[in-house]
Amino acid sequence: MGWQKTLARAVEAEGVGIHSGAQVKVRLRPAPVGTGVVFVRTDLGVAVPARAEHARDFSFATTIGVRGANVGTVEHLMSALYALGITNVFVDLSGPEVPVMDGSALPFVQMIQRAGVLEQNRSLPEVRLLRSVRVSHGDRFVELHPAEHFSVDYRVRYRSPVVGEQRLTLTVTPERFTSAIAPARTFGFLSDVKHLRDRGLGRGGSLNNCVIVDEYRVLSGRLRFRDEFVRHKILDLIGDLALLEYPLRAHVVAHKAGHALHVAVVRELLSQPEAWELYEPERVAPLSVHPFALEPVAHAVAG
Ligand SMILES: [Zn+2]
CATH class of the missing domain: 3.30.230.20 (lpxc deacetylase, domain 1)
Incomplete structure (x- = not known):
């Protein structure tokens, strides 16, 4: 970066x-x-x-x-x-x-x-944390902790024994994202399909673009990773954190979270200006940058 x-x-x-x-x-x-x-x-x-x-x-x-x-x-x-x-x-x-x-x-x-x-x-x-930020809903939470790099520790737990409890911790680099996270597919439970359709959702979903799980097995062929489910949750989390608009130097701990909590933690962070700073590593602070040229970017975070 x-x-x-x-x-x-x-x-x-x-x-x-x-x-x-x-x-x-x-x-x-x-x-x-x-x-x-x-x-x-x-x-x-x-x-x-x-x-x-x-x-x-x-x-x-x-x-x-x-x-x-x-x-x-x-x-x-x-x-x-x-x-x-x-x-x-x-x-x-x-x-x-x-x-x-x-x-x-x-x-x-x-x-x-x-x-x-x-x-x-x-x-x-980059956004560097000065203190931790947390959002939660019942036993679900997302925490951001000060760290030198962008890393994620995600834990999921589902009743279905096919998924069960999965946890993965990794430092996110472009290479590791490409090999370990990007290929993990979205997933859904057969029991949710009717509920989704009733709400007008999932109309484009199929066994070709979604890992469908019934109570005891995966219906859509072989998994790409044994723990593909938690890897996809990390994929989702990174995509939601991207709404921050800046690279995030933080250790992110998520437990049974979803899109609403992922976005909530970004909003919570933005609402606490004392919890973070915009940091430019020395090597990328060229004198040639005109102060006004950066303004739209800085404004984007403040707004
Ligand atoms: Zn997803």
Whole structure:
């Protein structure tokens, strides 16, 4: 990390939205310094910056929106962009939801690799914690602790013996994300499918883009990892933390959390300005940076 980055050229893909069932084209294209990640609903002509304040809905996915224009299921793409350090990018979408692809973040990692990464010769401050921040709901929680690197310790527990209790701790680097986290697919329980459909969700879900588990077995073939479930939770967490807009130097501990708590901890952090600082490592504080040039970025965090 250290420098703002964008893509070297535009890349496209197409697929179905897991909840809307809509067929959607997604196009990632380079963006100038200070842009952040901005989704563009090309069908509506509305831009939706990927920021915590724009998070709208957390039922089974994270939806962001402005002025009635929503973008659903942003977290897998956001996770890939954040973990690979892509700071500035426009994401054109022809419909209401990011395509689910194979249910993991690997297709998005491959899109980024296909596009190539361009360093933008402008430093990127990081959020460094000065004290811990915690949000909880019953026995579920997410904690952010001061640390030198970005690391995650995630624990899940499900009644289904197929999943049971899983825990994974890792320091997040682009390489480790690509090999250990990005391939982990989204999952759901057969018992939830009817409930989802009743709510108008999961219309694009299938055994090709979701690991479906019934009480005692996995219905969608072999798992990619024995603990694919907790790995996918880490994938989701990283995608939701990306709404912070800056690299996060923190040790994140999550227990039985989900999208709502992932986003809540970002909002809690932003609401406690005394709990963190924007930190620029010395090696990336070039004198050539004009103070006003950084203003839109700094404003983005404060706002
Ligand atoms: Zn997910």
